[in-house]
Amino acid sequence: MAAVGLARARSGGTTAPSALPAASGTGGAAPPPACPSVTSAAATGTASTPVLWWRFGEGAGSIACDASGSGNAATLSAAAGWRPGSPGALQLTSGGYAAGSAPAVRTDRSFTVMAWVYLTDKRAPHGVLSQPGEVSSGFVLEYEKPADSWRLIMPRSDxxxxxxxxxxxxSPPALNTWTHLAGRYDADRGTITLFVDGTADESVPHASAWAAAGPIQAGRTWYDGAWTDRFAGSIKDVRAYPQALSTAEIATIARDTRPA
Known part of the structure; x- marks a missing residue:
């Protein structure tokens, strides 16, 4: 369903400068390590090639490689850590997040973003992925507290x-279980669609796309000129594609990459 306006309770918001929210300080941009590209049709689960791929399998350090080969590595904030054991994942329990050094996609053109998430708390909204503009985000993939649902939102203006x-x-999200989330914007059709565990859940019109040029984020949301909605739990296998993947492709990725 489409929504006009967005009422939300803030959680962990930190006011940022009025300029474009640069990824700086803890969780900010850093010189990327030598991250080899491992992209292939077999590895990604689809013939389409991602322009961002954070596997979050490093298990140590403060940098997550971009396995797509684009060089958009993620820097973990001081409060971010690594999920112990297998599968490896980014673990966020104390307001932590991971920030890229550049935008992953053009939010005024077709794109698909996705991640495996392990939600551990429903007491507040929790941002999974977002790409900031000046004041708002071009897209936000999140847990929405008021409706107790997963949601993909795209503001009509910055x-x-x-x-x-x-x-x-x-259906309400399940706690303490791995769930695959994907958000797709189809610019040709003017629609945005949310997928849960590889299945299209809902699609709504979106005719006012604009380009958010800030660095992609995992675990927090840029909204009303402030960082908010910190994620509680674990995130892994973040991917972004510069096109609207087919329903079959998204289903294949969700099926073939489920954490053990």
Whole structure:
């Protein structure tokens, strides 16, 4: 369903400068390590090639490689850590996050973003992925507390309190279990679609796309000129594609990459 406006409770928001929210300080941009590209059709689960791929399998250090070969490595904040054991994942329990050094996709063109998530708390909204603009985000993939649902939102403008469009999941998210989330914007059709565990859950119109040029984020949301909605749990296998993947491709990735 489409939504006009977005009322939310803030959690862990930190005001940033009025300029484009640069990834700096803890969780900010850093010189990327020598990250070899491991992209292949077999490795990614689809013939399409991602332009961002954070596997979050490093298990140590403060840098997560971009396995797509694009060089958009993620820097972990001081409060971010690594999930022990297998599967490896980014673990966020105390307001931590991971920030890229550049945008992953053009949010005014077709794109697909996705991640495996392990939610451990429902007491507040929790951002999974977002790409900031000046004041708002071009897209936000999140847990929405008021509706107790997964949601993909795309604001209609880069402004405070923007009107938004956003499909929601039909069923409440399950805690302490791995769930595959994917968000797809199809610019040709003017629609955004939320996928949960490889299945299209809801699709809504979106006719007011704009380009958010900030660095992609995992575990927090840029909204009304502040960082908010820190994630609680674990995130792994973050991918971004510069096109609207087919429903079959998204289903294949979700099926073939489920954490053990």
């Amino acid at each position: 402004s405070a309190g923007p009107e938004v469009d956003g499909p929601s999941s039909a």
